Amino acid sequence: MTGEEARAAFLAWLAAERRASPHTIEAYGRDVADLLGFLTRHLGHPPGAEELLALPLADLRAFLAARAAEGAGNSTRARQLAAVRGFLRFLARRRGAAPTALAGLRGPRRRPPLPRALTPEEARAFGTGIGAVRMTERTPLPAWQAARDAALFTLLYGCGLRIAEALALTVGEAPLPGRDEALRITGKGGKTRLVPVLPVVREAIAAWLAQRPGAGPEEPLFTGVRGGRLDPAVAQRTMRDYRRLAGLPEHATPHALRHSFATHLLAGGADLRAIQELLGHASLSTTQRYTALDTEGLLATWRMAHPRAE
Template identity: 60%
Template sequence: MATRTSPSRRQHTAQQPGPEVVASIPPVPVTAEAARLGFLAWMRQERHAAANTVEAYTHALAGFLGFLTQHLGKEPDLAALAALRAADIRAWLASLSNAGLVAASRAQHLSAVRGFFRYLDRRHGLEIPAIRLVATARVRPGLPRALTVEQACDVTQHVDDVSDDPALQARDVALFSLLYGSGLRIAEALGLDVRDAATLRTSQTLTVTGKGSKTRIVPVLPAVCAAIEAWLAVHPDAQPGSPLFLGARGKRLDPAVAQRVLRTYRRLAGLPEHATPHALRHSFATHLLAGGGDLRSIQDLLGHASLSTTQRYTAVDDAALLAVWRKTHPRA
């Protein structure tokens, strides 16, 4: 005989959410620190944010919550965040200024906090109205500092003076030749694997992955192809899946090591202090523009999302022309 279910029993059962409904509701974090960790995990796993972006947000938010702990007298919870006043956030920005952070860095820290608060609002329904009352200071971007053609070529031709190891010499020449010859970011170059260099023999191009995991194809000069081939000839582990640029311990080369190599060389060669790996990318764009390259093409080569970013190099070119005029014109 079938068992009959009473109406009250059926009603109670129907009101219970299924397991898939429960799983879709994100748990509400108890503390601001737990919310911060959830936000960073969301950036990595769902937004697929670049490692450098996650690292910058990690540092900025840890500093923000650390300030609030001292400012409020206890570790903040979500209720404390919701109760923040604009004056509290401005006090944090003032502390950053007192610590020596320039306007651009303060704007980046504030952007991280805004992103964190948007996440809390959308994921957990926690509205923090105070953030809307704090304006971001206008930051005029500084002009990119490029090397001269002679200085950039000097780096690519003589950076091997830093090391006595022939393999490291070949690696450094290949790396810095690629940065200047193709305008890559240091992270893009160090993210390449040996298999990525296979296209150099057929098309003299590389496919690189830039910001936001966007890929682009960049041409590679014959001299740079030759430098990379020379490095591959002495590469300790030239398997297709191995990193193209290795450190002394056989791991993927760390950006800090590349920066240290160039810092050592610029002191040996008497180059200016702004001779960094990123300055080689600036030099690539500046020298292309000076040679008649159009902005749209340079934008594609650099992987800029916005043309306005690339337009900064026109100001560099204009500033260089003005400097020449002031130096050489008899009435200047």
């Protein structure tokens, strides 16, 4: 069996037995073809099935190094390695052998993308300006919806909540003026945390509830047109429409307000452990991603301000 015949059999197996999506099959087929092309150049001839199973670890490492030299990033090379692993294991099962190189092969580490925060002015705009921009060319945003969205986005930025955490709140849990207690939030894994609430957040919540006289304490705090709990997709769509009309960046999403909360606290001198507690992160390493953003901001300031930076 030639390498190309093995590749075709692998893709047929993915489609018929693994029921992989067409996109996965296309990507894996391309990745395995890249490997076969590299080995053809590296060995001087197209590899057969037996040669593929006997590949030394050095050859697979050379393949990944060649892809890196061509500009493939860590994520691309990690995906290609997953495809190659699957291909060689499939071939080993069909041939009753074991691919010798896989046991010692470690792929490139994927670096999680850094959170993308807004500027303080951009973050505040979602609480103060959303009612001032017409959401379509002809229809202004209804007063009740403007109050609801301003309250929701002010809460997300002011308390660093996830959108699901904010939408899970009831009227009885609403942080209102005159109340000193912190907001009790149940986050991922059922973990409960206490989050202080700024006066501006309490005022925005009160303005929204003024649009809903008689709302019972067990009713959802944030509701949609029909009175049920607000759907996260509706909040995301409202934010998308507003940011485009207001000229705000495309990465401005409800979760970006949470990122902005953490980033701005860190820039203001807040302790990393305190930010971890406020965000409800189980691990400090998750919170430490924001230190990379703060470092990048310091470097940008240094480059602009230092006389010898150019």
